[in-house]
Amino acid sequence: MKSLNYTKSLIVIILVSVFIMNSNISKAANTDDEKISIIPKPLHLKVLEGNFTITNKTKIISSKELIGTADYLSSLLSKALDGEIEIADTEFLSVNNISLIIDKNISGDEEYNLLIENNKILISGKTERGIFYGIQTLRQMLPAAIESSSINLSKIQVKNVSINDKPQYKYRGMHLDVGRHLFSVDFIKKYIDLIAMHKMNVFHWHLTEDQGWRIEIKKYSKLTEVGSIRAETIIGKQTNDNKNYDGKVYGGYYTQQDIKEIVAYAQQQFVEIIPEIEMPGHSLAALASYPWLGCEDKDYKVGTKWGVYDDVYCPSEKTFKFLEDVIDEVVELFPSKYIHIGGDECPKKAWKESKLAQDLIKKEGLKDEHELQSYFITRMEKYINNKGKQIIGWDEILEGGLAPNATVMSWRGESGGIEAAEQNHYVVMTPGNYCYFDHYQSKKKKKEPLAIGGYTPVKEVYEYNPIPEKLSKDKAKYILGAQANVWTEYITTSEQVEYMILPRMSALSEVLWTPEEGKNWGDFKKRMNVFKKRYDALGLNYAKHMF
Ligand code: ACM
Numbered sequence: 244m245k246s247l248n249y250t251k252s253l254i255v256i257i258l259v260s261v262f263i264m265n266s267n268i269s270k271a272a273n274t275d276d277e278k279i280s281i282i283p284k285p286l287h288l289k290v291l292e293g294n295f296t297i298t299n300k301t302k303i304i305s306s307k308e309l310i311g312t313a314d315y316l317s318s319l320l321s322k323a324l325d326g327e328i329e330i331a332d333t334e335f336l337s338v339n340n341i342s343l344i345i346d347k348n349i350s351g352d353e354e355y356n357l358l359i360e361n362n363k364i365l366i367s368g369k370t371e372r373g374i375f376y377g378i379q380t381l382r383q384m385l386p387a388a389i390e391s392s393s394i395n396l397s398k399i400q401v402k403n404v405s406i407n408d409k410p411q412y413k414y415r416g417m418h419l420d421v422g423r424h425l426f427s428v429d430f431i432k433k434y435i436d437l438i439a440m441h442k443m444n445v446f447h448w449h450l451t452e453d454q455g456w457r458i459e460i461k462k463y464s465k466l467t468e469v470g471s472i473r474a475e476t477i478i479g480k481q482t483n484d485n486k487n488y489d490g491k492v493y494g495g496y497y498t499q500q501d502i503k504e505i506v507a508y509a510q511q512q513f514v515e516i517i518p519e520i521e522m523p524g525h526s527l528a529a530l531a532s533y534p535w536l537g538c539e540d541k542d543y544k545v546g547t548k549w550g551v552y553d554d555v556y557c558p559s560e561k562t563f564k565f566l567e568d569v570i571d572e573v574v575e576l577f578p579s580k581y582i583h584i585g586g587d588e589c590p591k592k593a594w595k596e597s598k599l600a601q602d603l604i605k606k607e608g609l610k611d612e613h614e615l616q617s618y619f620i621t622r623m624e625k626y627i628n629n630k631g632k633q634i635i636g637w638d639e640i641l642e643g644g645l646a647p648n649a650t651v652m653s654w655r656g657e658s659g660g661i662e663a664a665e666q667n668h669y670v671v672m673t674p675g676n677y678c679y680f681d682h683y684q685s686k687k688k689k690k691e692p693l694a695i696g697g698y699t700p701v702k703e704v705y706e707y708n709p710i711p712e713k714l715s716k717d718k719a720k721y722i723l724g725a726q727a728n729v730w731t732e733y734i735t736t737s738e739q740v741e742y743m744i745l746p747r748m749s750a751l752s753e754v755l756w757t758p759e760e761g762k763n764w765g766d767f768k769k770r771m772n773v774f775k776k777r778y779d780a781l782g783l784n785y786a787k788h789m790f
Contacts, residue, residue: 299326414724422452524589
């Protein structure tokens with residue numbers, strides 16, 4: 244008897260303890276999940292009394308024109324809930340709906356209102372893009388676990404709120420170099436997902452490099468047959484004395500079909516893909532494919548080490564015809580307003596030694612090779628403008644005179660951006676100190692994966708203000724925004740890309756979305772402690788220094 248009573252008491256104690264533990268766990272989870280913790284921080288957010296409960300009976304109400312975005316929301320919710328979330332085009336019942344509404348009274352194309360009340364959710368925007376950003380905010384009000392495919396909730400409670408939100412900058416970009424190392428189509432899509440989740444809107448796809456040409460061009464098949472493959476790759480840090488190579492063939496490229504698929508994928512998430520076709524420098528892979536593109540009669544080989552090569556496009560009529568043909572195919576693939584033409588790090592040695600280049604300098608009345616570079620870019624700009632597109636180039640395109648309509652990407656600090664804006668040219672800021680995500684993010688470099696150098700911790704990124712202090716006030720309007728650059732000499736896997744961009748990308752998203760006066764590092768850190776659960780649920784490999 245005694246022992247039975249003892250066993251009974253023990254069972255009761257265990258059950259009570261398990262109950263208390265469980266209720267603590269769910270309470271903790273609820274507290275965190277309910278905390279309104281959005282990255283990037285919304286402009287105006289008011290918490291209201293009460294909650295809305297999403298269940299598998301909740302309907303999305305959307306007109307036909309918004310069906311793509313309604314589908315996106317439906318898959319997001321259906322992944323988490325026990326059942327499909329239906330989309331309807333009229334309100335059968337005025338309760339338990341999430342309505343997507345175009346509201347022409349909202350002023351900005353990227354602005355949205357999100358109203359969550361006890362019995363309904365309204366997401367409105369002037370455009371579908373605005374509504375999409377409202378959905379991204381709603382997404383962050385749902386438990387992080389919805390990001391993983393292995394969850395089946397019967398209901399999700401969201402706090403009632405009223406949010407009005409819009410971005411500070413028009414251009415909010417992420418770049419990725421696929422020339423040095425290549426990443427799968429699936430990873431490129433994941434990269435686009437991350438851009439969209441952070442309400443960023445540009446993917447700058449760096450497609451051609453000395454070490455590999457990565458875009459199929461039907462008219463010039465050797466670009467991929469030859470130019471996409473390098474014989475081997477330097478091991479470890481690039482130095483003049485490093486003669487250590489891995490002896491392994493490395494290569495690959497994106498077919499036009501891959502590109503179409505990726506562009507369509509990005510369009511659904513309102514991400515513009517800006518393709519970069521580098522000229523006149525960083526072109527060794529093209530020269531290896533078609534040696535007549537170079538100034539010298541020699542056997543060019545696709546680059547196997549990092550750094551800047553002297554082998555650049557010769558400014559011949561044959562080269563211009565080739566580049567125009569390439570652009571013809573590129574503009575058909577990418578609907579973006581911009582084509583990035585590179586323009587950085589073009590050594591002038593080959594042109595100094597080339598009769599053709601020197602004759603052209605004389606014929607065109609140019610002062611030197613810098614003016615020849617300007618002639619090169621201006622000529623390509625004219626061609627690209629005639630196709631209805633604008634060019635962007637790295638800040639070296641200022642040297643020898645800026646092409647008339649060019650937008651400048653300021654990477655060697657902010658001075659190129661300032662100079663361009665003072666000349667009334669649009670600018671995207673990507674200064675190394677704040678925006679180079681190939682830099683180390685910790686001072687303990689030995690504990691980090693090998694990187695190109697530098698030190699750009701997440702706090703530094705967060706503190707960046709894209710409007711330079713030195714810029715005159717009336718020229719600030721020329722700063723379109725900023726972008727992080729991810730050069731991949733030392734980034735060989737997609738996991739490493741994730742490690743280098745996260746959480747720095749989250750910091751940059753807030754720099755670009757939230758007004759300077761609304762930013763607060765301490766508050767950002769707190770919100771990141773919640774946001775990182777989303778990284779975890781998405782299975783992302785992020786850097787942990789800030790947590
Ligand atoms: C660059 O980092 N060379 C633009």
